[in-house]
Amino acid sequence: MNPDDLRELDELVEQIRSMKLHVAGGLGAALKKPLLLLLLVSKIENGRIEENRFHFDDIEKQLERLIREHGGRPTASGPKPEQPFSHLRSSAFWILKTQREYGPGKTALVSDLRHPDSYAAFRPQVFRLLRSSGEARARVVDSVLHEWWPETLHGDIREDLGLDRLDSRRRRQRDQQFTIDVLENFRYSCAFCGFHGVLNGQATGIDAAHVQWHAHRGPDTVENGIALCKLHHWAFDKGILGINEAERIGIADVFVTQSDGGLPLESLEGRPLAVLPKNKAIAGRFLEWHRGNVYLGQ
Ligand SMILES: [Zn+2]
Known part of the structure; x- marks a missing residue:
């Protein structure tokens, strides 16, 4: 990986680690953004994404299932996949285009997200990096898993998302x-x-x-x-x-x-x-x- 890409990747991993999560809403709410990222990286890894433009209804059902499966104890409000899709815009790597304007902290309406002209995208440099480098995808997946799930569950999540081959073999230093x-x-x-x-x-x-x-x-x-x-x-x-x-x-x-x-x-x-x-x-x-x-x- 060239120095520019490496710098870009370091910055991305840092931004992912510092994502604002809804901790107050419990574990399930907190894991939604990490699950959305894993889903998109898995789609890129498995050649299912060609364009840097993600339509909510293309991933809605899958994201909902992932939240139910790996999001810990269900929250009273249900999986609500529109929340991470919409709130990830507070991170610099995520762009959200909707038909209406929303104030900070507001979740975009599902009907708006489903509009054919609404979409989300990665910042172009981030998409190019994730698209071109298996090493970058491996590091993002590794960082996300280590940041939010215990190691016993990593295998299940990787397998579920078809990310088994992506493992940069980084192990957190245990105490x-x-x-x-x-x-x-x-x-x-x-x-x-x-x-x-x-x-x-x-x-x-x-x-x-x-x-x-x-x-x-x-x-x-x-x-x-x-x-x-x-x-x-x-x-x-x-x-x-x-x-x-x-x-x-x-x-x-x-x-x-x-x-x-x-x-x-x-x-x-x-x-x-x-x-x-x-x-x-x-x-x-x-x-x-x-x-x-x-x-x-x-
Ligand atoms: Zn036992």
Whole structure:
């Protein structure tokens, strides 16, 4: 990549990271803009976009599905894909042309967005860069995923969007101490099922998970950590499993399994944690964040 393109890319990644998100509206609202960006990059990657001109009705349904699938706990107002499409205009890389004028912070009317002469576009240099460089697309996807989702969910999202091949292999530097402290606090066992695997004298198949996602200001402290096996880590981040106020395990009603193979998840319903923390309990505020933003059950 030439120095000009690299500078352009650095600037774009910075603007993406500093996008204004509707944090007050909960996780679902906050993830809408990142999902719109991932959708457009995936379309460019898979050769589905020729022109730097995006019509709302061409992506409306797909974006709505992505918000339902990867946007965390649904918000009361529903997926509303017009919001990110419209509000992304507060970032310098996004241009929105509508038939009416809207004040800052106002969402454009869906009927206006659907008008044949309304469209959105990337700033021309940004589009050219994303179009011409796989490296640029990989870095944008990587930055977006690391900024807003825990790593356990990256594979699902990439696969869903056909972005599997785009992986710049950047790994966020984990706070090693967090991992050690959390695993130690749970005796290297899964808090949900008690799984404790050892391979050549080393604990294996077990992760130190953040209760409040690191990507959403969850700290690297032992009070925000829970040791979970791979399956339960994924299910916890996906919102299928939760921990209720009475510290019992819940499983979201919307989750179903098609065979007895679901037992490793379903048998946990209503059970207390299999392993209790020995040094420090998980702080209530982090469990509350998970219930309010991620867990899909009651
Ligand atoms: Zn487990």
